[in-house]
Amino acid sequence: MLRSMYSGVSGMKGFQTKLDVIGNNIANVNTTGFKSSRVMFKDILSQTTAGVTAPVDGENGGINAKQIGLGVSVGSIDTLHLAGSAQTTNVPTDLRIDGDGFFLVKLDPAQDPAFLTRAGDFHVDALRNLVTSDGLYVTNVDGDPIRLEDNAVSFSIGQNGVISQKLDDGTINTDQSIGVAKVTNPEGLEKMGGNLYRVTLNAIEGGTITPTTANNATDGTGAIIAGQLEMSNVDLTGEFTEMIVAQRGFQANSRIITTSDEVLQEVVNLKR
Numbered sequence: 001m002l003r004s005m006y007s008g009v010s011g012m013k014g015f016q017t018k019l020d021v022i023g024n025n026i027a028n029v030n031t032t033g034f035k036s037s038r039v040m041f042k043d044i045l046s047q048t049t050a051g052v053t054a055p056v057d058g059e060n061g062g063i064n065a066k067q068i069g070l071g072v073s074v075g076s077i078d079t080l081h082l083a084g085s086a087q088t089t090n091v092p093t094d095l096r097i098d099g100d101g102f103f104l105v106k107l108d109p110a111q112d113p114a115f116l117t118r119a120g121d122f123h124v125d126a127l128r129n130l131v132t133s134d135g136l137y138v139t140n141v142d143g144d145p146i147r148l149e150d151n152a153v154s155f156s157i158g159q160n161g162v163i164s165q166k167l168d169d170g171t172i173n174t175d176q177s178i179g180v181a182k183v184t185n186p187e188g189l190e191k192m193g194g195n196l197y198r199v200t201l202n203a204i205e206g207g208t209i210t211p212t213t214a215n216n217a218t219d220g221t222g223a224i225i226a227g228q229l230e231m232s233n234v235d236l237t238g239e240f241t242e243m244i245v246a247q248r249g250f251q252a253n254s255r256i257i258t259t260s261d262e263v264l265q266e267v268v269n270l271k272r
Helices: 001-029 236-268
Strands: 037-042 049-050 066-068 070-081 085-088 095-097 102-106 115-117 153-159 163-167 188-195 196-198 223-226 229-231
Touching: 001 037, 001 070, 001 236, 095 102, 153 223
Parallel strands: 095 229
Antiparallel strands: 037 070, 049 066, 085 229, 095 223, 102 115, 115 196, 153 163, 188 196
């Protein structure tokens, strides 16, 4: 009787975690570059009450084991690195990666390794640095912060990340190029908040980031689209459906606990 009660408790805990993840997904439905998460469950080790009997040819058939499950636990919480929809802003410093890859940003020029992000809502500060909304430096293919020329009158960013700066003397400077990182296992990245990810040993072998160029067929990085932002990849229809399933699952497991409690009460009432 106690097995069913504890199984119900494990189910309620699991669906509570699922609701937490769904709530976070829905809260970030309009967050630039946000990647939704999902919860995967796995059963807990079963209790074997009778073992397996092997069949003997011509004498007896085999008998399967008798096992009682002990509940459920959270198997994994996966981050789904699927592309979000494109939002056109026509702002030259708004960038979207059309494909695989992450922008590299740093709190200070000496930081190593850099943080990763898919949110390309960048700005130019008073010192002509290309920075994020939180003031982090956007880095080039060498891992250094990007700074526009003092005498640049305009600039544009190509699909390969090259920044074409038109100088006041009419010449074009293309020395700067936005760095992009390709991650072997994006699900292995650690979320840091603020649309940032940190590299782990399960994301890239050795945990070392090697910056490369955008729109690189050899490295498999996507093209950089200026004037667009990548929006959240949260699907509200799917999230609300999963919310209903989680809610009913939570209610069903609570009913198991209630039923187990009623049966235990009957056992207690056997002797009066």
